[in-house]
Amino acid sequence: MAGDxxxxxxxxxxxxxxxxxxxxxxxTEPPMRALQRAIGAARMPWAFLAPNxxxxxxxxxxxxxxxxxxxxxxxxxxxxxxxxxxGADQYRHLLACGNYLDPSTCDQDRFWRAVxxxxxxxxxxxxxxxxxxxxxxxxxxxxxxxxxxxRAVFFFPVLLSPVVVALVWKWILQRDGLLNAVLGAAGxxxxxxxxxxxxxxxxxxxxxxxxxxxxxxxxxxxGLQAIPADLYEAAEMDxxxxxxxxxxxxxxxxxxxxLVVAVLALIKAVQIFDxxxxxxxxxxxxxxxxxxxxxxxxxxxxxxxxxxxAAAASVALGVALFGLTLAQLRLSRGxxxxx
Amino acid sequence: MASVSLGGIEKSYGDVAVIHGVDIEIADGEFVxxxxxxxxxxxxxLRLIAGLEPITAGEMRxxxxxxxxxxxxxxxxxxxxxSYALYPHMSVRKNISFGLENQRLPREExxxxxxxxxxxxxxxxxxxxxxxxxxxxQRQRVAIGRAIVRDPKVLLFDEPLSNLDAELRVATRRExxxxxxxxxxxMIYVTHDQVExxxxxxxxxxLRAGRVEQAGAPLELYNRPANLFVAGFIGSPKMNLLPAxxxxxxxxxxxxxxxxxxxxxxxxxxxxxxAGADVVVGVRPEHVRIVAPGRGDFDGSIAFSERLxxxxxxxxxxxxxxxxxVQEDGQAIRPRGARVGLALAREGLxxxxxxxxxxxxxxxxx
Numbered sequence: 009m010a011g012d013x014x015x016x017x018x019x020x021x022x023x024x025x026x027x028x029x030x031x032x033x034x035x036t037e038p039p040m041r042a043l044q045r046a047i048g049a050a051r052m053p054w055a056f057l058a059p060n061x062x063x064x065x066x067x068x069x070x071x072x073x074x075x076x077x078x079x080x081x082x083x084x085x086x087x088x089x090x091x092x093x094x095g096a097d098q099y100r101h102l103l104a105c106g107n108y109l110d111p112s113t114c115d116q117d118r119f120w121r122a123v124x125x126x127x128x129x130x131x132x133x134x135x136x137x138x139x140x141x142x143x144x145x146x147x148x149x150x151x152x153x154x155x156x157x158x159r160a161v162f163f164f165p166v167l168l169s170p171v172v173v174a175l176v177w178k179w180i181l182q183r184d185g186l187l188n189a190v191l192g193a194a195g196x197x198x199x200x201x202x203x204x205x206x207x208x209x210x211x212x213x214x215x216x217x218x219x220x221x222x223x224x225x226x227x228x229x230x231g232l233q234a235i236p237a238d239l240y241e242a243a244e245m246d247x248x249x250x251x252x253x254x255x256x257x258x259x260x261x262x263x264x265x266x267l268v269v270a271v272l273a274l275i276k277a278v279q280i281f282d283x284x285x286x287x288x289x290x291x292x293x294x295x296x297x298x299x300x301x302x303x304x305x306x307x308x309x310x311x312x313x314x315x316x317x318a319a320a321a322s323v324a325l326g327v328a329l330f331g332l333t334l335a336q337l338r339l340s341r342g343x344x345x346x347x
Numbered sequence: 348m349a350s351v352s353l354g355g356i357e358k359s360y361g362d363v364a365v366i367h368g369v370d371i372e373i374a375d376g377e378f379v380x381x382x383x384x385x386x387x388x389x390x391x392x393l394r395l396i397a398g399l400e401p402i403t404a405g406e407m408r409x410x411x412x413x414x415x416x417x418x419x420x421x422x423x424x425x426x427x428x429x430s431y432a433l434y435p436h437m438s439v440r441k442n443i444s445f446g447l448e449n450q451r452l453p454r455e456e457x458x459x460x461x462x463x464x465x466x467x468x469x470x471x472x473x474x475x476x477x478x479x480x481x482x483x484x485q486r487q488r489v490a491i492g493r494a495i496v497r498d499p500k501v502l503l504f505d506e507p508l509s510n511l512d513a514e515l516r517v518a519t520r521r522e523x524x525x526x527x528x529x530x531x532x533x534m535i536y537v538t539h540d541q542v543e544x545x546x547x548x549x550x551x552x553x554l555r556a557g558r559v560e561q562a563g564a565p566l567e568l569y570n571r572p573a574n575l576f577v578a579g580f581i582g583s584p585k586m587n588l589l590p591a592x593x594x595x596x597x598x599x600x601x602x603x604x605x606x607x608x609x610x611x612x613x614x615x616x617x618x619x620x621x622a623g624a625d626v627v628v629g630v631r632p633e634h635v636r637i638v639a640p641g642r643g644d645f646d647g648s649i650a651f652s653e654r655l656x657x658x659x660x661x662x663x664x665x666x667x668x669x670x671x672x673v674q675e676d677g678q679a680i681r682p683r684g685a686r687v688g689l690a691l692a693r694e695g696l697x698x699x700x701x702x703x704x705x706x707x708x709x710x711x712x713x
Binding site: 236238239241242243244245246247248249252256257260261 | 397399418419420421424425426428430432433434435436445446449450493494497
């Protein structure tokens with residue numbers, strides 16, 4: 009009903025746009041007819057796909073192939089043709105490890121530290137995102153004052169650049185930052201958040217949850233609003249206590265949305281880089297070094313720019329992400345089959 | 348089962364009042380239908396009874412106990428929703444047992460009650476299915492099963508048949524009537540369909556714009572509508588309502604000018620009416636007969652007619668009056684435009700003030 013009303017209000021504009029669009033499409037007809045005569049109707053889909061394929065190929069597939077080639081070559085040279093083929097040496101170097109649970113026994117100890125950090129970050133960040141977004145979505149779905157205002161407030165950080173977010177929080181958390189000023193005024197001593205490994209990881213997770221939860225809250229809010237209100241009224245007539253209505257009606261009906269949130273947050277968390285890099289620089293030491301930062305430093309910002317090793321690490325990360333995506337697809341299809 | 352008493356119930360949303368002081372007494376075991384056109388407040392009234400919305404003013408009692416402050420869960424009522432509101436992720440069995448589990452009844456007791464409800468509603472074969480694997484009629488029965496399984500004090504129905512096709516609606520209507528006969532509980536049934544109300548209810552409450560227009564047994568409403576609104580709302584096709592002018596009236600008879608004709612000495616006792624006053628004559632289609640032109644009370648021409656097999660309806664244009672609907676027996680086909688006379692049965696006349704209230708009625712029906 010709301011949609012109808014909206015359409016009624018902007019009907020004239022929509023009609024005008026429709027007319028203009030139809031006219032513009034009419035202009036494309038003669039060249040398309042000529043093209044179809046030239047190549048035949050069966051090949052027309054390829055003609056329509058070609059522009060997208062060209063862009064996609066140039067900026068995604070080609071770099072992907074170059075990356076794989078780099079990972080199979082060695083030496084410091086930049087141009088692929090000047091790099092000697094070394095087979096799986098880079099991978100052997102990357103994966104060589106005495107004990108995978110102890111990064112210091114590995115050839116590339118920083119890579120394995122980064123893997124462990126990223127796993128820890130992902131576990132807690134995704135967990136926190138699911139819980140915090142769900143709680144926020146439920147709160148925003150109630151009849152509260154200034155609902156629109158609060159929805160905007162929670163979504164706003166999503167619109168900010170990750171670097172801006174990290175810088176703002178850095179000003180708050182640094183030695184002479186806002187938080188320490190407040191703590192100092194309250195009689196506490198200064199805490200050096202970026203010097204303690206535990207605190208650094210905590211704030212890295214906190215800031216990235218703060219920055220991204222608005223997006224996931226929106227998904228869950230849409231999911232909550234798709235649950236018919238009369239189910240809750242029926243549950244009320246059935247004398248269902250609120251917690252049981254949540255556990256037996258809200259959660260099961262929200263499960264598809266929760267799965268989407270968990271999977272999207274997981275895939276993003278594994279690729280985390282900019283916020284944490286700006287906030288902590290990976291420190292103290294390598295306490296918040298993430299896999300993407302390792303790749304960046306190995307390939308571009310180190311004293312020795314090891315393109316081959318960096319490329320091998322990116323391929324490994326790509327394979328891990330591919331596995332996660334496959335698992336997500338299987339999960340969501342399994343879900344459809346089950347319900 | 349329980350009695351329900353509404354005293355001066357009012358409901359407003361902000362400044363907008365939607366229920367204006369409704370008084371209804373519903374006896375234990377009674378089947379009451381709330382009918383009225385869209386927006387008359389009948390569903391709102393049902394939600395107030397259910398406790399899904401708070402009452403603005405007035406007092407509601409269930410079995411003599413004031414329940415104004417009690418929420419839906421505490422009132423011990425059950426409701427069948429228009430949309431059925433079945434839990435989509437639960438099997439039929441779970442849907443029916445969910446409320447019982449909330450009451451922490453023993454497992455065997457729950458199983459026994461679910462089995463009984465399922466057999467009453469012929470749902471035994473569907474207990475393990477999910478609601479979306481059921482037809483509309485089956486979903487309807489699950490919704491009813493979920494309501495009756497808790498042995499509620501009062502069973503509330505919110506337009507339960509409106510999502511079913513015509514054939515299924517008639518069948519389900521019969522099932523609800525049978526259910527009431529079998530379990531004999533207090534039931535309050537909201538519908539906009541006066542046929543459902545007529546066929547199911549012990550008593551009908553006609554609502555318009557948040558007020559009770561008339562309450563009474565179905566035939567009482569049919570035979571003695573208290574006002575123009577009820578006269579037009581109850582009965583299908585509608586009662587003919589013809590504007591007229593009083594010519595003379597006394598304690599025994601009334602003479603009226605209708606169109607260009609004067610109907611003398613109708614058996615309508617309306618002594619209060621002044622000569623020349625505007626009135627409305629009401630007569631149901633079964634109380635109008637088609638006769639030869641000039642032989643009836645007034646003449647008209649056939650606009651069109653409908654044959655239903657066992658009988659039919661003729662719609663007659665009358666000069667200076669609204670079209671008149673006539674119920675006829677047999678299968679005679681009336682050619683369009685044919686001149687006919689219309690005779691009003693003297694025992695089936697109603698006289699209304701154009702402002703609404705009934706003024707007089709000739710002695711028909713119960």
